[in-house]
Amino acid sequence: MKPIFNWRRAKATGVLALISLFALSATCRPKGSLSGEPLNLEERFREAMSLYEQGKYEAAAESFKSVAQRAPTHAYTDDAEYYLGMCYLMLNKPAEARGAFETVINYFPQSEFAPLSYLGLAKAYLKEAPVVYRDQSNTTYEAINTIETFLRKYPDHEKVPEAKAILAEARDRLMTKELVAIGVYENLMKYEAELHYADLAIQEFPDSPLVWRAKLFKARALYFLYRDEEALSVLGEIESSDAGEDVKAQATLLRNLILARRK
Numbered sequence: 001m002k003p004i005f006n007w008r009r010a011k012a013t014g015v016l017a018l019i020s021l022f023a024l025s026a027t028c029r030p031k032g033s034l035s036g037e038p039l040n041l042e043e044r045f046r047e048a049m050s051l052y053e054q055g056k057y058e059a060a061a062e063s064f065k066s067v068a069q070r071a072p073t074h075a076y077t078d079d080a081e082y083y084l085g086m087c088y089l090m091l092n093k094p095a096e097a098r099g100a101f102e103t104v105i106n107y108f109p110q111s112e113f114a115p116l117s118y119l120g121l122a123k124a125y126l127k128e129a130p131v132v133y134r135d136q137s138n139t140t141y142e143a144i145n146t147i148e149t150f151l152r153k154y155p156d157h158e159k160v161p162e163a164k165a166i167l168a169e170a171r172d173r174l175m176t177k178e179l180v181a182i183g184v185y186e187n188l189m190k191y192e193a194e195l196h197y198a199d200l201a202i203q204e205f206p207d208s209p210l211v212w213r214a215k216l217f218k219a220r221a222l223y224f225l226y227r228d229e230e231a232l233s234v235l236g237e238i239e240s241s242d243a244g245e246d247v248k249a250q251a252t253l254l255r256n257l258i259l260a261r262r263k
Contacts, residue, residue: 041067045076052083061087068103078104082113085120094127115157118150122166132177143170168208175205175214182217186224195221212243216250228258 048063064084067076085100097120104117125143129136147167151160178201185194198218202211215234222231231254238251 041070041074041076045080048080048083052087055090057087057090061091078108078111078113081108082111082117082120085117085124089120089123089127092127094124097121097124097127115150115154115159118146118153119159119163119166122146122150122163122170126166126170126173129173132173133180136174136177140170140173144174171205172208172210175201175208175210178205179210179213179217182214186217186220189224191221191224194218195225209244212238212241212247216247216254219251219254223254223258228262231258 044063045067048060048067051057051060051063061084064080064087067074067080068084081100081103085097085104088094088097088100101117101121101124104111104113105121108114122143125139125146129139129143144167147163147170150157150163151167154160157163178197182194182197182201185191185197195218198214198221201214202218205211205214215238219231219234219238222228222234235251235255235258239248239255241248243251
């Protein structure tokens, strides 16, 4: 991603609220350090950006962190926090990335990096998500909430397509979790439960490309429950859809089993 920053822009609102938090530490700096600090921080930030662009994320993170910590109200603070979060994402440190992105969102809401930080935050949540059959409430669901907030706040932002792609990824993850559970019910021969949860998954994730797998589970449940006409209707939907070839092949196989049973 091409870096986005403006060396002379005004800082986000809410910055003054941070000044008092750092006033005491400012009085402890060595004499003479303030006179050259803006230039030093600019140079440090430029150096961090160069490291980031070279893919040296560990070193870049240290430099961005130094800028953010030394100058919480400086012109580069939100830039540094955002790119610090991106470094952590690249280093597979999602918890640290979340902290950086949340700083931008909470303390620099007017920054040009605030909307980008919502996307970064959602990606961090997804990186933290456990295997699909485990609880997703603190990760995948949070990613969805984050992206939905972005879409409400910035409906015309240029990153809307990327946000929708992240949202689709998160929802597909939840759909996969549902499919695993539905498969368990089938293995346990709990066909009424299989049918019930397949219907719920179809209703909740109608736009997911995985919806056809849920419909295949539904057709199989109907087959095991001897509701052949309903099963054939669902199989017809699958066979005329854009489902994957493996799903269509399984649908055709099931159709043949139903027709053979009816002879």
